[in-house]
Structures are given as structure tokens and as C-alpha cells.
Amino acid sequence: MSAPRMITVWGRANSVNVMKVLWLLDELAIPFERIEAGGEFGRTRDPDYAAMNPNATVPTLVMPHGYTLWESHAILRYLCRTQPGGNAFYPEAPEARADVERWMDWTLASLNDPMRIIFWALVRTPEAERDMAAVAKARDAAARLWSIVDAQLEGRPYLAGECSIADMAMGGFLHRWFSLPVERPELPNLAAWYARLKTRLPYATRVAVPLS
Known part of the structure; x- marks a missing residue:
């Protein structure tokens, strides 16, 4: 090639x-x-x-x-x-860079699995074949994890202060969380972050799109 x-x-x-x-x-x-x-x-x-x-x-x-x-x-x-x-979007200073990277790694290590289970069941699996018990378990796990993110966002506009690739790593899952038909706890910082991201044209056009 x-x-x-x-x-x-x-x-x-x-x-x-x-x-x-x-x-x-x-x-x-x-x-x-x-x-x-x-x-x-x-x-x-x-x-x-x-x-x-x-x-x-x-x-x-x-x-x-x-x-x-x-x-x-x-x-x-x-x-x-x-x-x-x-x-x-990826700072040079060691502490600032580590802060960005830990949220990127956490997204893969912690958030990815429950969000994948919910999304695949409710969007890409026929209704008759869905394992709703697995969905409920994953929803509870995701809600707990999103509460951690909500606490991190207290007093911050973005995950690591300024918009960074940490937000990009997690932003797709965030859109799915607010778009999937699941019960969500009230997490005001998380909701404000989602609203803020949607004002960025690249997020609105590439990420905040209909689920498929």
C-alpha cells in the first residue's frame, strides 16, 4: 500500500x-x-x-x-x-501531562467496559436478545464511575483544567451516557461538562451524533 x-x-x-x-x-x-x-x-x-x-x-x-x-x-x-x-491539548509539564494521561488510562481500564455493555445491548443488539440483567449491573457500575468524574469536574471546566485529549478520550462515552435510555443519577458537574463540550463544533459534529 x-x-x-x-x-x-x-x-x-x-x-x-x-x-x-x-x-x-x-x-x-x-x-x-x-x-x-x-x-x-x-x-x-x-x-x-x-x-x-x-x-x-x-x-x-x-x-x-x-x-x-x-x-x-x-x-x-x-x-x-x-x-x-x-x-x-497535551501539556508538556510532567504533572499536567500525568493528570491528562491518568484520565485517558482510567477511561480504558474502568469506564470502557460497563459503557460498552450498555451501548451494545441497547443499540446494537435486537431487543429480544438483550441481557437486561447485565445492562442493569453495568448501569450501576457506570453511574458510580461517572460520579467520580463529576467530583473531578468540581470547579473545573474540563477534566484536567483546560480542554485536552483526556476529554477527547472520554467524551464519546459521555455522549452515550446522556443519550442511552437508562436511569442516570443527577450529576450537575457532569451535565455542565457535557453541555460545554457540545459548544465545541468538532465535538458536536463528530461525537454528539445519533447513536448507531
């Missing part, structure tokens, strides 16, 4: 992990090409794709010089370190 002339993102637009990358690229005003892959579009198990990403997952980033990278959070960090304006 020849190197692209601009940044290329492989992955379907309704993937929560692809959304993170598209959001950052829009914030940085970087032109890019997106190629449909994953889910109904397939391609991820084709030999040429497997050569770039052996996990058969999306997104995969391909740079104009031919460098390829998979794993959405690694892509966010890489783009911030290599593209103009990226430092605004």
Missing part, C-alpha cells in the same frame, strides 16, 4: 474510538481522509489492513510518510506531539 498524500484515518465514523481521533484532527484544523472500515464495512481482516493493524480494530492512522499507528489513545498522543497546535 502506497503512502497517502495526507493523513488517513481508517475506521467508521460511529466508532467511539474513531470519534476521538476525528475530534482532535478537527480541533487542530488538519485535513485528512477517512476510509470506511470496521463493522458493516469490513476490511479490517483483509491482508492489506492486517499489515497495518493486526488487531482487526479501528482506528488506524496512516501518515503521509507511511508511518502507521493503531490504538486511539496512542494516536491522540502522537498527533499532539507531531502536529502544530497539539501541545495545547
Whole structure:
């Protein structure tokens, strides 16, 4: 596969992990090409794709010089370190950077699993096949985790102070939490953060979209 002339993102637009990358690229005003892959579009198990990403997952980033990278959070960090304006979303100072990174890691290690269970059951599984007991358990786990985020947001506009790739890592799950038909505890800081993110055009157009 020849190197692209601009940044290329492989992955379907309704993937929560692809959304993170598209959001950052829009914030940085970087032109890019997106190629449909994953889910109904397939391609991820084709030999040429497997050569770039052996996990058969999306997104995969391909740079104009031919460098390829998979794993959405690694892509966010890489783009911030290599593209103009990226430092605004991924600070240099060790403590500030660690604060951003811990919320990125926490999203994957803690929040991802219960949110995945709820989303897949209520959006991508036929009603007759849904495990509602698993959904209820995951909803309770997610509510507890979102309360941690709500406490973190007390007195802060964004997770780590200013808007960063920590917000981008979690923002897709946040939209799903407020869009899924589940009972949610009243978390005012979380709701205010969600409202604030929706005023950012890249979030509104790439992330806060109908669930599918």
C-alpha cells in the first residue's frame, strides 16, 4: 500500500474510538481522509489492513510518510506531539501531562467496559436478545464511575483544567451516557461538562451524533 498524500484515518465514523481521533484532527484544523472500515464495512481482516493493524480494530492512522499507528489513545498522543497546535491539548509539564494521561488510562481500564455493555445491548443488539440483567449491573457500575468524574469536574471546566485529549478520550462515552435510555443519577458537574463540550463544533459534529 502506497503512502497517502495526507493523513488517513481508517475506521467508521460511529466508532467511539474513531470519534476521538476525528475530534482532535478537527480541533487542530488538519485535513485528512477517512476510509470506511470496521463493522458493516469490513476490511479490517483483509491482508492489506492486517499489515497495518493486526488487531482487526479501528482506528488506524496512516501518515503521509507511511508511518502507521493503531490504538486511539496512542494516536491522540502522537498527533499532539507531531502536529502544530497539539501541545495545547497535551501539556508538556510532567504533572499536567500525568493528570491528562491518568484520565485517558482510567477511561480504558474502568469506564470502557460497563459503557460498552450498555451501548451494545441497547443499540446494537435486537431487543429480544438483550441481557437486561447485565445492562442493569453495568448501569450501576457506570453511574458510580461517572460520579467520580463529576467530583473531578468540581470547579473545573474540563477534566484536567483546560480542554485536552483526556476529554477527547472520554467524551464519546459521555455522549452515550446522556443519550442511552437508562436511569442516570443527577450529576450537575457532569451535565455542565457535557453541555460545554457540545459548544465545541468538532465535538458536536463528530461525537454528539445519533447513536448507531
